[in-house]
Amino acid sequence: MWRRNQPGFTLIEMIVVLVIIGLALGLFVARGPVRSERLDIDAAARELVGALRLARGEAIARTSPVAVLVDPAAHVYRVGESAVRRLPAGLAVSVVSPGRPAGAIVFADDGSSSGGRIDLSGHTHHVSIVVNWLTGRVSVAESR
Numbered sequence: 001m002w003r004r005n006q007p008g009f010t011l012i013e014m015i016v017v018l019v020i021i022g023l024a025l026g027l028f029v030a031r032g033p034v035r036s037e038r039l040d041i042d043a044a045a046r047e048l049v050g051a052l053r054l055a056r057g058e059a060i061a062r063t064s065p066v067a068v069l070v071d072p073a074a075h076v077y078r079v080g081e082s083a084v085r086r087l088p089a090g091l092a093v094s095v096v097s098p099g100r101p102a103g104a105i106v107f108a109d110d111g112s113s114s115g116g117r118i119d120l121s122g123h124t125h126h127v128s129i130v131v132n133w134l135t136g137r138v139s140v141a142e143s144r
Contacts (some may be wrong), residue, residue, distance in 0.1 A: 016101060029121040029128055040088045045127040045140055047085070048077065052105065052131060052138045055079045059107035070095045070103040087120075094119045111136045 059066040070077040072093040095103045099118035105116040115133025
């Protein structure tokens with residue numbers, strides 16, 4: 001016997017809930033992954049700072065110069081003879097390295113460097129990575 005006051009859900013209620021969940025999931029998936037220009041620039045800056053500091057450490061340990069080569073057009077960089085690494089394609093990259101071939105920052109065996117600046121920018125965020133020529137110190141300056 002069927003009773004009218006039985007606890008539970010009807011098939012129609014279950015279908016309505018599944019349709020609502022499906023629509024919400026469809027909207028979320030269609031939007032794509034959440035991306036932030038600032039996070040992309042900051043991550044690229046941290047990666048480059050790490051690469052520059054690694055190059056300085058390698059130059060001191062090997063007692064021979066190590067270069068960091070940045071190709072702004074291809075959005076890639078390389079430390080010494082290591083593999084080429086990619087930078088995010090949506091960023092504007094520029095390198096100022098006085099007295100050196102374009103895109104090259106060279107660290108000497110005493111820790112000093114040729115000096116230079118790498119600028120990463122998007123539409124709303126800008127980061128400059130500065131390498132001091134005398135000490136080889138790598139620092140980051142942000143602006144909006």
